[in-house]
């Protein structure tokens with residue numbers, strides 16, 4: 001018999017399902033949730049909640065979906081404290097630091113990489129994150145990218161191939177492009193669901209990015225782009241043209257870029273690009289507030305993106321170079337305090353927005369271990385039971401009390417993980 005758990009006496013429940021509650025976030029007061037096995041079975045007023053095998057008293061506190069972190073680089077070794085200190089002393093971020101982590105990662109054992117990933121995932125869970133994408137990209141040889149993908153698959157919910165992070169030190173750019181779109185892609189493809197490209201000065205240019213995205217699409221893989229992080233450029237335009245699931249960073253956007261992102265949802269771009277998958281119709285604009293702060297770059301114009309009609313996700317970009325935090329709570333607070341989002345918009349972007357960016361907002365996505373999974377990012381019957389309880393009466397406290405540890409309990413697929 002599948003066990004059931006009743007969480008009741010919820011002061012404020014954010015469901016992200018507008019058919020269940022009020023306003024953006026589909027919020028309910030005095031609510032209850034019943035979990036059966038790994039799924040949500042029932043959501044509604046506490047006074048009408050059915051009986052269950054066990055009961056958890058939320059004591060008037062807020063419950064919301066677990067964070068969906070759609071952009072991390074968690075398979076790495078080494079430390080870049082010195083680079084961070086130099087940046088805080090006035091040096092600017094350049095993609096060159098990636099090779100420092102590449103060197104350390106290549107020298108690490110599989111066990112050390114897996115242990116570091118496990119440590120980072122545990123940190124994220126304690127902050128309420130229940131779904132996590134992570135990327136390769138610090139191996140940059142066929143063997144090292146392959147093992148990075150295998151290590152990532154131990155703990156991540158989605159694995160992205162980022163062989164096109166930078167041209168590794170000592171490699172010929174043309175030869176490396178052939179490798180990344182040929183032998184390396186062939187080796188890694190069975191272990192990943194998407195391919196990412198760092199489209200930026202110092203990484204991959206317009207033509208190279210287009211070739212990498214096309215090679216991924218031809219393999220039946222979804223695509224993502226790191227775009228417009230260090231300056232204006234073609235990243236966002238290419239992501240939209242190729243029907244990418246998301247384009248991430250976005251500190252330097254033109255009005256045309258913003259219109260393209262919003263328009264991708266109007267015109268059904270995704271699904272029309274060859275090989276692109278999913279029924280959602282557009283490219284998600286993923287903003288990375290912790291990275292913008294840690295690199296002292298302009299904050300992505302999340303307010304303008306939402307006003308234009310784009311779909312926005314918030315992610316941590318946890319990595320040792322530009323954003324060494326997995327705290328989605330911190331990112332949500334920053335999005336409210338510095339980017340001009342309402343708390344409801346920020347919470348939605350960090351939950352359902354991330355799920356859409358990963359193609360996990362609908363049932364039937366396949367995790368890296370081959371298991372078919374229900375949708376995430378919502379608290380709604382049938383969805384995976386991924387929830388977090390705040391030691392606070394409302395989600396507003398995430399921004400009202402920034403820096404405070406408010407995560408009181410975390411359930412992932414129905415099990416208590418934090």
Ligand code: NIG
Nearest residue numbers: 097098198226317319321322
């Ligand atoms: O998303 N922009 C490229 N990749 C990472 C940074 C990687 C690094 O510096 O190690 C990012 O910020």
